[in-house]
Amino acid sequence: MINRGVAEIFYNIADLLEVKGGNPFRIRAYRRAAQNIEGMPADLSKLSEDELMTVPGIGRDLARKIREFAEKGKIKAWEDLKKEVPEGLIEVISVPGLGPKTAKILYNDLRITDLKGLEKAAVAGELKGLPHIGAKTEKNILKGLELIKKGKERMPLGRALPIAEEIVDLLKRNAPVKEISIAGSVRRWKETVKDVDILVTSDYPEQVMDMFVGMKHVSDIIAKGHTKSSVRLSDGIQVDLRVVEEASFGAALQYFTGSREHNIKLREIAVRKGLKINEYGIFDEKSGKLLGGAKESDIYELLGMSFIEPELREDRGEIDAAFKRSLPRLVSLENIRGDLHVHSNWSDGGHSIKEVADEAKRRGYEYIALTDHSKGLSIANGLDEERILRQIREIDRINGGLKDFKILKGIEVDIRSDNTLDISDDVLKKLDIVVASIHSGFRQAREKITYRIVSAMRNPYVNIIAHPTGRLIGERDAYDINMEEIFRTAKQTRTAIEINAFPARLDLNDIYSREAKRLGIPVVISTDTHVSGHYDYMRYGVSVARRAWLEKRDVINTGGYRDLKKFMNIKRKKSNPL
């Protein structure tokens, strides 16, 4: 799989060209190609030049470069470019407020080629006096350098969304706002985000801005204007607030939700139709007449397409589908009828089985699968065969006292490093549902780790593979596995793949989940709940499914208890024809 490598090279070429001051559209072309490659589950190295050219954003030239990389492991044009431009300059333009033009001046006039040199010159006060650089800019550059040292780049959605919701709540209560909405990548539920965007309408924009920049946790006011302000909170996250007129709210919401690529495409289409879109509305190009923009749907309607849900706005085919009126009806949180990955205090959960069940029922679920850890995870007090049998009896007893709710007897069985499961089939077959997952040996070779998962799926009692790639966002990469083979086996064996809703996991991710749907592989969305508050994470799991274009029928736990039992039995019957 060379996709990741190629995408990184294209991003790098774009950065180098930017520092060099290249054609901005050429730079955009590289970034767009890189982004599209990242969103592709198919292995690039297996595609011919002509096949590559069918990928949006890849033409003859980039197709050749990809083939070159696939065959020789390097790209000459990139090697040449690297010789030409000092690589440290890429870091230099990563300093907030410092762009390619300034970097060029710094390089030409002061021979600054990296962050170290930049800091030295800034501290010495050598920057001010250069064209377009004064004392204030120099100070801002020093500030930006500090920020980089703290290493605040992208943060997981699980951290950004609660912050966004808190600020929305604060503004609603304390500022004269009318309409208010989260926008940006948070509204698209992107798994990591760079900043938080909030949009409001108000008759008193100045008051809203004052209130906003005066919030308790604001450590830095980056900008403050009539319609737009930006602050940095003490934990490093940047929050942007925009105030618009009510007549523009929809257009602004559309615009500030992005993604950038999605918006650029829409605007290009608008231009071709003699229309103009900006954050204030959608206009007739010639007369300048406002045609719409109070509602977000105005934009899509006037372009002649279906409304596109924010989660789909990544320029991954949604615009074509919206024109053809063939967008999916996305699965929603309300569709979820139970949680199939839940822990109790029998292993490392925080509550008793009864408490875990009561909480799920209170939230409107019809069932849960109790899937405590198995003995391989001794650190989590995993269950051995004997305790599993005891737990089965205990669940039967509790189920007897529950109305309109079922606890499925399950286990999160450990797939050991030697491919075996750590619980015998004799015990697994007594359970309603078996979830299998890897908790050790992450660094094994690709073939080996793939084979472990494939072996688990071939076990007739294993229904679901939990957190299939093992990644922890921002902490640990996915283990090196052959997803194609895993998907193939999942399909053959009728084993479901989990979208683990834990915000640090979101595993499968959106791209693989979309591929799973394309291949017809059953998907479940589960929270991996350890304490009752974790049930709240379901919305993150659903967001991954929505970003993957999944519909209700693609997700097993949107069905009722009977459907669920039916799904589990298909595999057992298939494996045991008698």
Added chain:
DNA sequence: GCCGTTTTCGGCCCGACTGTTTTCAGTCG
């Protein structure tokens, strides 16, 4: 560098804010 029911060449989204500037360039989203 990509792309085409206007185009195989000449386009390529659009505006806010800051800081350095007397009218605008640079950066950002």
